[in-house]
Each structure stands twice: as C-alpha cells, then as structure tokens.
Amino acid sequence: MAKRRKLQHPKAPQRPAARPQQKDHGPSKKKPLQPAKKQQHRQQQHDEPVIPFSPNDRILLVGEADLSFAASIIQHHRCTNVTATVLEKDHAELVEKYPAVDTNIAVVNRRPDADAPPTSPSHGAESAAGKDGQSDVDEAAEDSSANYDSEDDSQAEKPRPVAVNNKLVYNVDATKFPSSIARTPHDRIIFNFPHVGGKSTDVNRQVRYNQELLVSFFQRALASPAAPLARGGSIIVTLFESEPYTLWNIRDLGRHAGLQLERSFRFQAAAYPGYHHARTFGVVRNKKGEESSGWKGEDRPARSYVFMRKEEMQDQTNKKKRKRGGDDSSSDEDDD
Incomplete structure (x- = not known):
C-alpha cells in the first residue's frame, strides 16, 4: 500500500522583529534649519550694499573726475552737503576730458527752488586757486529748502525744509587741500579709485607713486x-581688488x-545708479577718435576701506570692552 503524503501548509510570513523603543530624551539639540537660516542671513548681508554715509553727513569727494558718483549720491541718496x-583747473578742461560731465554738474549745482532759472554748467562752482570764501550761489544755498510732496497733503504734515549746500570746486589736489576746504570739517572724506595716471610703465614705480599719493592724502586730511576730517569722522578709499592695486598695501x-582701519567692504557700483568709473586721463578713444565703451571699471571687483584716527578707534574699542564686561574685540574687520 502506498504511503500517503502529508499535506504541508505554506509557512506564514515571519513578522519583522520589532525595533526597540528609544527613550524620549526631549527635543533634539540639533536644528537642521538653523544653519540654513544663518547662511541665508549671511548671504543677504553679503548681497546688500554698504553705504558708508548718511544723507546729512558733510561729505568731501576727492578726485571726482566725471562727477557721476557725486550726482548719484545727491539724486538717489539725497545727500545735501556734498x-x-x-x-582739473576749470570747466573747459573738465569737459575736454569728460564730454558728458555737464549733466552731472547740473545735478551738483541744482538748488531746490523750482522757480529759479537753470544754472549754466560752470555756475556755482569755484576754483581752489580763486577766493577762499564760498561763491554767491553757495552762500544763498544755506537759505534754500527742499520740500518733498507727500501722497496726501491734507492729512500728512509737510517735512521741514532741508538746507542744500552741494557744490563743485575745481583745481583741488588731493595732497594740498586749499583753506576754503580745509577749514570746514567733514564727516566723510571719500576718494574713489585714486591713481596718479600714466607716470610710468614700470609696475614698481607705479606702485610707489600711488603709495606716495595716498600717504600725502591721508596726512593732509589729518593736518592741524x-x-x-572732523573729529569722529572717517576716510573712505576704494580700490580694485586686483594687482597692482593690492600691492599698494593700503x-x-x-x-x-596715523589712521587705523575700522572695516572694509565690497564696493557695489549698482548701489549708485548713474555711476560710471572714469579714468584719470579722461575718456578712452580709439584710433578714429571715437569713444570706446569696451572697458567698464564699475564691473570689476572693488573694495572700500574705512579709516579713522588711531586714538578715536582706541576710544571706541575701550568703550566696547567696558560695555561687554572686558571682552576683547577686534575693530580691524572685513565685511564680506
């Protein structure tokens, strides 16, 4: 007799072993979103331009060339004491080097009185070789006012009149400020892209010439x-972030x-609408005499350096230490 086979039932699938329960130690100390937030915040700080002056500061601009920077901070940053x-010794020499300068001159010399007749390009400007006092237009500017219309004049009060005292001065050497400028303390002295011009094709000599220019400029700004430079004021110098400028060791x-670096930051030309980098020797032209537009300095990476008097920087550092309970802090910092 044949043996009967036992029917084998299929094995039931085995359940996976239960994972041991982890003890709840409270909220995790790691916050994966925090680094991302910090990185985003730092990126915003990196992208936002640094404006090293306020509209009410007394600002002295040195070596302004085509005056596009001056016109921009007056128009777009509402600076009123520039x-x-x-x-260049006069208007004719300035126009010869920078043919489009008249538009910017008009912005510098513009007064808020809408009823006043328009000024000529050279009107209101003075020469350092001329009288030490201000021009008639500059003296009258103290009584001028700028009223900005609100959206609803019936409900909003009109702001107080703002005195406008912007002016242009010709024939000013950065190493020899005339008494008409030196006797007025300025909160900010700004020298963008200083350069002696094409004195030599030798790099080492060019570096030395420009170093001498900057040292003389610094010393004259501090001269007694x-x-x-007013007490508590600062000097801002902007240079390209490439050789030979980095060789200057600013x-x-x-x-x-006698100065100390307070901070440095990226110079962003886009923060100054209408600004265009102008070369020391004027507009670049090709062999046909046509203006060349191939070289744009405002697109090159640049950095601004903010200097203050050493003793004033030391006072600031001491105040910070006392405020923080003696914690050491460094003032020579760079902002990315």
Whole structure:
C-alpha cells in the first residue's frame, strides 16, 4: 500500500522583529534649519550694499573726475552737503576730458527752488586757486529748502525744509587741500579709485607713486590746525581688488599716516545708479577718435576701506570692552 503524503501548509510570513523603543530624551539639540537660516542671513548681508554715509553727513569727494558718483549720491541718496572736488583747473578742461560731465554738474549745482532759472554748467562752482570764501550761489544755498510732496497733503504734515549746500570746486589736489576746504570739517572724506595716471610703465614705480599719493592724502586730511576730517569722522578709499592695486598695501599706508582701519567692504557700483568709473586721463578713444565703451571699471571687483584716527578707534574699542564686561574685540574687520 502506498504511503500517503502529508499535506504541508505554506509557512506564514515571519513578522519583522520589532525595533526597540528609544527613550524620549526631549527635543533634539540639533536644528537642521538653523544653519540654513544663518547662511541665508549671511548671504543677504553679503548681497546688500554698504553705504558708508548718511544723507546729512558733510561729505568731501576727492578726485571726482566725471562727477557721476557725486550726482548719484545727491539724486538717489539725497545727500545735501556734498563738496565735490576735481583736479582739473576749470570747466573747459573738465569737459575736454569728460564730454558728458555737464549733466552731472547740473545735478551738483541744482538748488531746490523750482522757480529759479537753470544754472549754466560752470555756475556755482569755484576754483581752489580763486577766493577762499564760498561763491554767491553757495552762500544763498544755506537759505534754500527742499520740500518733498507727500501722497496726501491734507492729512500728512509737510517735512521741514532741508538746507542744500552741494557744490563743485575745481583745481583741488588731493595732497594740498586749499583753506576754503580745509577749514570746514567733514564727516566723510571719500576718494574713489585714486591713481596718479600714466607716470610710468614700470609696475614698481607705479606702485610707489600711488603709495606716495595716498600717504600725502591721508596726512593732509589729518593736518592741524585746519583738518578737513572732523573729529569722529572717517576716510573712505576704494580700490580694485586686483594687482597692482593690492600691492599698494593700503592698510599699512593708513597706519603710517596715523589712521587705523575700522572695516572694509565690497564696493557695489549698482548701489549708485548713474555711476560710471572714469579714468584719470579722461575718456578712452580709439584710433578714429571715437569713444570706446569696451572697458567698464564699475564691473570689476572693488573694495572700500574705512579709516579713522588711531586714538578715536582706541576710544571706541575701550568703550566696547567696558560695555561687554572686558571682552576683547577686534575693530580691524572685513565685511564680506
């Protein structure tokens, strides 16, 4: 007799072993979103331009060339006390080097009185070689006012009149400020892209010439008894972030003159609408005499360096230490 086979039932699938329960130790200390937030915040700080002045500051602009920077901070940053200086001796020499400069001159010389007749390009400007006092237009500017219309004049009060004292001064050497400028203390002295021009094709000589220019400029800004830099004021110098400019060692030049670097930051030309980098020797032209537009300095990476008097920086550092209970802090910092 044949043996019967036992029917085998299929095995039931085995359940996976239960994972041991983890003890609840409270909220995790790790916050994965926090680094991302910090990175985003730092990126915003990195992208936002640094404006090293306020509208009410007394601002001295040195070596302004085509005056596009001066016009921009007056128009778009509402600066009302700007003294823009150029090395050129008069209006004719300035126009010869920068043919489009008249538009910017008009902005510098513009007064808020809408009923006043328009000024000529050279009207309201003075030369450092001329009288020490202000021009008639500059003196009258103290009584001028700018009223900005509100959206609803019936409900909103009109702001107080703002005195406008912007002016242009010709024939100003950055190393030899005239008494008409030196006797007025300025909160900010700004020298964008200083350069002596094409004195030599040798890189080492060019570096030395420009170092001498900056040291003399620093020393003159601090000269006593009539120093153009006010107490608590700062000097801002902007340079390209490439050779040969990095060879100038601007930090050391400032220390040599009695200054200390407060901070530095990226110069962003886009923060100044209408600004265009102008070369020391004027507009670049091709062999046909046509204006060349191939080189744009405003697109090149640049950095601004903010200097203050050493003793004033030391006072600030001491105040911070006392405020923080003696914690050490460094003032020589860079902002990305």
